[in-house]
Amino acid sequence: MDLTLSDEHRQLRELARRFTDERIVPHAARWDREEAIDRDLVPALGEVGFLGLGIDEKHGGSGGDNLAYCLVLEEVARGDSAVRGIISVSLGLVAKSIAKHGTEEQKQRWLPGLTAGTEIGCFALTEPGTGSDAGSLTTKATRTDNGWVLNGRKVFITNGTWADVALVFARTGGPGPKGISAFLIPTDTHGFTATEIKGKLGMRGQATAEITLDDVEVPHDALLSEEGFKLAMGALDKGRMSVAAGCVGAARGALEAALGYAKEREQFGKPIAGFQLVQELLADMAVETDAARLLTWRVADLADRNLPFSTEASMAKLYASEAAVKVANNAVQVFGGYGYIDEYPVGKYLRDARVTTLYEGTSQIQKLLIGRALTGINAFV
Numbered sequence: 120m121d122l123t124l125s126d127e128h129r130q131l132r133e134l135a136r137r138f139t140d141e142r143i144v145p146h147a148a149r150w151d152r153e154e155a156i157d158r159d160l161v162p163a164l165g166e167v168g169f170l171g172l173g174i175d176e177k178h179g180g181s182g183g184d185n186l187a188y189c190l191v192l193e194e195v196a197r198g199d200s201a202v203r204g205i206i207s208v209s210l211g212l213v214a215k216s217i218a219k220h221g222t223e224e225q226k227q228r229w230l231p232g233l234t235a236g237t238e239i240g241c242f243a244l245t246e247p248g249t250g251s252d253a254g255s256l257t258t259k260a261t262r263t264d265n266g267w268v269l270n271g272r273k274v275f276i277t278n279g280t281w282a283d284v285a286l287v288f289a290r291t292g293g294p295g296p297k298g299i300s301a302f303l304i305p306t307d308t309h310g311f312t313a314t315e316i317k318g319k320l321g322m323r324g325q326a327t328a329e330i331t332l333d334d335v336e337v338p339h340d341a342l343l344s345e346e347g348f349k350l351a352m353g354a355l356d357k358g359r360m361s362v363a364a365g366c367v368g369a370a371r372g373a374l375e376a377a378l379g380y381a382k383e384r385e386q387f388g389k390p391i392a393g394f395q396l397v398q399e400l401l402a403d404m405a406v407e408t409d410a411a412r413l414l415t416w417r418v419a420d421l422a423d424r425n426l427p428f429s430t431e432a433s434m435a436k437l438y439a440s441e442a443a444v445k446v447a448n449n450a451v452q453v454f455g456g457y458g459y460i461d462e463y464p465v466g467k468y469l470r471d472a473r474v475t476t477l478y479e480g481t482s483q484i485q486k487l488l489i490g491r492a493l494t495g496i497n498a499f500v
């Protein structure tokens with residue numbers, strides 16, 4: 120599927136294709152087995168500008184609009200969704216939040232390293248007791264003469280053990296979303312501990328961590344925003360677009376693998392691609408993938424024209440994540456028994472896709488957000 124893209128967009132997509140084919144595809148299965156990507160990939164992503172998309176050049180960014188970001192994420196996720204996730208969090212959730220809400224000093228401290236990939240960011244919202252209901256989080260930040268002291272626990276934090284800076288959401292006021300602030304915590308601060316969570320179903324190349332904040336003392340200028348929940352929800356709106364773009368890439372990768380296999384694999388004396396029921400599997404996969412991409416690009420288009428896009432981002436994320444699971448599952452079906460072993464890529468596409476219906480708001484939460492926008496009635500309470 121293609122729509123009219125500028126020459127710049129085409130060149131960027133071509134660069135992302137080449138980078139993915141050369142630097143990601145050959146290693147993705149090994150990274151999945153070893154539960155870690157080669158860390159030198161992160162500065163390499165920075166060198167080609169993929170970690171600076173949407174960030175001002177004066178802070179080390181590479182510019183570009185939201186569509187450019189989606190094009191790159193689709194290509195990268197075709198190679199390995201775990202790598203896409205590292206970009207979505209370090210750039211999409213952390214660097215972009217600093218660029219939007221930070222003081223000049225905060226931008227100068229963190230953005231050059233994050234965009235170069237010499238430093239990594241993590242986004243610490245979820246806690247053991249508060250996932251979908253993030254507005255009830257209990258990590259506490261107490262003001263002192265010298266700054267703030269943070270105490271609490273975070274869980275499932277992408278990039279957690281690799282990060283140099285954690286964007287931590289903590290309670291500074293009363294109960295509910297309004298009492299939450301956002302802090303930039305250097306991860307080498309005394310009392311900050313990140314412990315890796317091993318044995319994930321998918322996204323195994325990226326580090327996921329539990330974080331403990333035990334009397335973590337930071338100066339006043341660690342505060343990024345007193346409206347922390349609003350900042351988090353704004354970041355997650357764009358985050359949903361980036362997850363959706365990644366899902367399109369994973370679905371496309373699964374479709375391309377299944378198409379190639381179906382043309383080669385013979386049963387009953389002919390390629391299985393010649394059987395109508397196999398073509399049905401492939402046709403459904405192609406329609407789901409293209410529909411997901413169109414919904415995703417609509418979000419990018421709205422954002423690029425500075426129009427509201429929250430509900431459309433929920434729609435795209437809901438549709439694309441469910442589509443990625445279905446498409447990858449169909450790909451396993453096309454591969455037959457060979458789809459079930461990790462010598463072939465399709466099982467990984469399925470395992471990686473599975474988390475996308477869970478994080479950055481589960482599919483049920485997206486439906487409640489869309490329902491609230493349609494009806495004006497809040498079904499969360």
Ligand SMILES: Cc1cc2nc3c(=O)[nH]c(=O)nc-3n(C[C@H](O)[C@H](O)[C@H](O)COP(=O)(O)OP(=O)(O)OC[C@H]3O[C@@H](n4cnc5c(N)ncnc54)[C@H](O)[C@@H]3O)c2cc1C
Binds near residue numbers: 499
């Ligand atoms: C690999 C991975 C990486 C992650 N990365 C990050 C990260 O970088 N930073 C971060 O902060 N978090 C991260 N998360 C956490 C993720 O965002 C949460 O897991 C997610 O928000 C769901 O929260 P929960 O797991 O506590 O599930 P719960 O909120 O307990 O939900 C359990 C079930 O109940 C349903 N449910 C809950 N409330 C409602 C409702 N009101 N109506 C209908 N159904 C409902 C949910 O849809 C779900 O099916 C990550 C998670 C994983 C698995």
